[in-house]
Amino acid sequence: MAPFVRLAWHDAGTFDKNDTSNKSGGPKGTIRFTQVLDHGANKGLSAFIPLIEAKKVEFPQVSYSDLIQLSSISGIEFAGGPAIPFRFGRPDATQDQCPPEGRLPDATKGIPHLREVFYRMGLKDVDIVALSGAHTLGKAWRQNSGFEGPWTVNPAVFDNSYFVELVHKRNNGLLRLPTDEALLGEPKMKKWVAKFAESKEEFFKEYVKAHTKLSELGFK
Numbered sequence: 001m002a003p004f005v006r007l008a009w010h011d012a013g014t015f016d017k018n019d020t021s022n023k024s025g026g027p028k029g030t031i032r033f034t035q036v037l038d039h040g041a042n043k044g045l046s047a048f049i050p051l052i053e054a055k056k057v058e059f060p061q062v063s064y065s066d067l068i069q070l071s072s073i074s075g076i077e078f079a080g081g082p083a084i085p086f087r088f089g090r091p092d093a094t095q096d097q098c099p100p101e102g103r104l105p106d107a108t109k110g111i112p113h114l115r116e117v118f119y120r121m122g123l124k125d126v127d128i129v130a131l132s133g134a135h136t137l138g139k140a141w142r143q144n145s146g147f148e149g150p151w152t153v154n155p156a157v158f159d160n161s162y163f164v165e166l167v168h169k170r171n172n173g174l175l176r177l178p179t180d181e182a183l184l185g186e187p188k189m190k191k192w193v194a195k196f197a198e199s200k201e202e203f204f205k206e207y208v209k210a211h212t213k214l215s216e217l218g219f220k
Contacts, residue, residue, distance in 0.1 A: 026219070153172065
């Protein structure tokens with residue numbers, strides 16, 4: 001489940017709203033190409049492309065872009081998360097439309113970097129915090145990111161425990177990235193962290209909106 005959330009996010013998160021070229025990024029399926037999979041932020045994701053390819057054979061009328069995004073929201077719902085509305089129709093980019101490397105967040109940096117990356121996509125502070133909550137699923141692997149471990153005690157369940165753990169800072173060996181900790185150091189974002197820690201329903205409501213935006217960046 002978690003790898004497909006990461007796969008979809010890393011495909012969509014390359015979007016640059018100010019780029020008018022054919023390399024503007026977004027959920028266009030370019031992550032299936034080796035030149036994008038070889039980006040440093042995408043280590044470990046190549047193992048999951050054959051599963052997308054298998055679904056493409058089964059449903060040839062559906063674009064790679066749609067299959068990648070659909071795999072993400074299906075995984076979230078299967079893990080107990082909210083039902084996220086889905087619309088088909090994303091066209092697939094060609095290999096010469098792959099976005100450049102360096103558009104995804106760097107986990108070692110802080111709020112200015114996060115805002116630069118997410119504002120470039122056209123997203124807001126609440127979206128940054130809500131999408132960070134997807135860390136409730138899965139774990140980090142040192143060979144892929146340089147970090148190791150899960151963010152929550154039950155990484156197979158999609159809920160608001162990422163925020164609960166972030167607020168209470170219990171010494172239970174869970175992972176805390178610099179970008180996670182940074183959310184607590186910025187008042188506007190800390191407000192959302194606290195709200196999501198208090199209410200799973202509030203988190204789900206904002207997460208659905210943020211995820212829908214992310215999965216449709218660049219498309220009307």
